[in-house]
Amino acid sequence: LYGDELRSCMTEIKSFLDTHEKEVIILDINNFYNMDDILHMKLLSIITHCFDDKLCPFNTGSDVSLNSLWNQGYQVIVIYHHEIINEYDNFWPGTSINYYPPVAPVTSAELILQLEKHSENAPETKYFKCLRGIVSYSKRKCLSRLSSSRKHEISTKVTPEITTWLQEKHRENLNIVIVDYMHLSNFVRHLVYQNVSRGSNSTSVSLTNGEMSVPQEQVTI
Secondary structure (H helix, E strand, O other), rough: OOOHHHHHHHHHHHHHHHHHHOOOOEEEOOOOOOOOOHHHHHHHHHHHHHHHHEHHHHHHHHOHHHHHHHOOOOEEEEEEOOOHHHOOOEEEEEEHHHEEEOOOOOHHHHHHHHHHHHHHHHOOOOOOEEEEOOOOOOHHHHOOOOOHHHHHHHHHHHHHHHHHHHHHHOOOOOOEEOOOOOHHHHHHHHHHHHHHOEEEEEOOEEEEEEEEOHHHHHHHO
């Protein structure tokens, strides 16, 4: 599988951040294929030169609330799953994020069961806890559906179920949620509403032309 050239993707992200000064982006970079130390250093150099002083450095005692990031001008947190970042201050180690469930299940029913288990019994993590609301078909099942798409076969079913699960359970111990095709089932609207409503019973949330407006001081990562 091939995607866009990395440098152009980073430039596009930077352009977005330049015009949206209170947005914060977390890049979780893992699953490296055929990369030696030279290629890792090249990748880290591209990221560093692109985002420069927008990069939030890793510090075991750092405050990563939005207010703190805004005050210091940080807009990018890069989590890099390779030991080479021990030599770099501006990159966060893979240990700073925990995933639930650790491995994507093959059915939405299994996914919900695993999310229930992990959300109730997961150990505390100092930084980021990521809920992975996705499933992954087996190779055999993928081969039998070559004429279809992931969106049709999986996402249109799983993303609405995850949205409902989050809405009904009012999860408060998560700070990153991943789904495929987040525009399905008003996922963003429900997530933002939960995020601000848990901070105040009197939170005002307005929706105009599909865009949500919330008080900035109540928004948290």
